Amino acid sequence: KQEVTQIPAALSVPEGENLVLNCSFTDSAIYNLQWFRQDPGKGLTSLLLIQSSQREQTSGRLNASLDKSSGRSTLYIAASQPGDSATYLCAVRPDIYPNSGYALNFGKGTSLLVTP
Amino acid sequence: EPEVTQTPSHQVTQMGQEVILRCVPISNHLYFYWYRQILGQKVEFLVSFYNNEISEKSEIFDDQFSVERPDGSNFTLKIRSTKLEDSAMYFCASKKGRGITDTQYFGPGTRLTVL
Numbered sequence: 001k002q003e004v005t006q007i008p009a010a011l012s013v014p015e016g017e018n019l020v021l022n023c024s025f026t027d028s029a030i031y032n033l034q035w036f037r038q039d040p041g042k043g044l045t046s047l048l049l050i051q052s053s054q055r056e057q058t059s060g061r062l063n064a065s066l067d068k069s070s071g072r073s074t075l076y077i078a079a080s081q082p083g084d085s086a087t088y089l090c091a092v093r094p095d096i097y098p099n100s101g102y103a104l105n106f107g108k109g110t111s112l113l114v115t116p
Numbered sequence: 117e118p119e120v121t122q123t124p125s126h127q128v129t130q131m132g133q134e135v136i137l138r139c140v141p142i143s144n145h146l147y148f149y150w151y152r153q154i155l156g157q158k159v160e161f162l163v164s165f166y167n168n169e170i171s172e173k174s175e176i177f178d179d180q181f182s183v184e185r186p187d188g189s190n191f192t193l194k195i196r197s198t199k200l201e202d203s204a205m206y207f208c209a210s211k212k213g214r215g216i217t218d219t220q221y222f223g224p225g226t227r228l229t230v231l
Contacts, residue, residue: 103161
């Protein structure tokens with residue numbers, strides 16, 4: 001059974017720092033991996049999606065990498081801002097032949113606080 | 117930008133009562149999902165729905181749960197007889213296609229409190 005783990009569980013950094021969030025998964029048979037942002041009491045917003053054949057994706061100050069064989073992904077946030085404060089979730093979509101699995105399997109998230 | 121909407125935002129019910137959570141997916145999307153998140157826990161998959169039938173469901177999605185797309189726009193989750201442990205945030209999501217880059221778009225959630 002696929003297990004998705006995120007480290008650290010919580011992180012507090014001063015504004016302007018670069019930071020890395022980690023995600024690991026136990027089964028490398030994935031279709032893709034996504035990073036989401038969740039604000040308190042709100043829904044999930046997709047930040048980046050990395051296909052299983054890709055190594056990284058970038059969007060603005062965010063860069064996500066994927067090492068499928070070792071079961072790891074990182075989310076790099078450059079020049080952090082207070083507005084980046086949120087919980088960041090990693091989710092994998094399993095690759096199940098003949099159709100890719102429909103369900104996303106989530107980690108528990110990293111709660112990020114960026115202080116001014 | 118189109119978005120997934122959910123109603124109500126907060127539902128309080130007594131144990132044993134039936135509840136229906138409503139979602140309006142993005143209009144040209146074909147795949148629909150329900151997830152739940154118990155306070156402090158992971159987001160957990162419940163069920164996926166495509167072409168008017170369930171395509172996958174988790175162990176959580178037992179006989180007490182059902183889903184329906186009663187018309188061309190709504191997607192509902194019914195819990196027949198609620199239990200205390202059903203208290204959670206319930207998220208609806210929709211997706212346009214099955215391609216490798218197709219992402220699920222999530223609604224803001226319904227907070228269900230069972231007393």
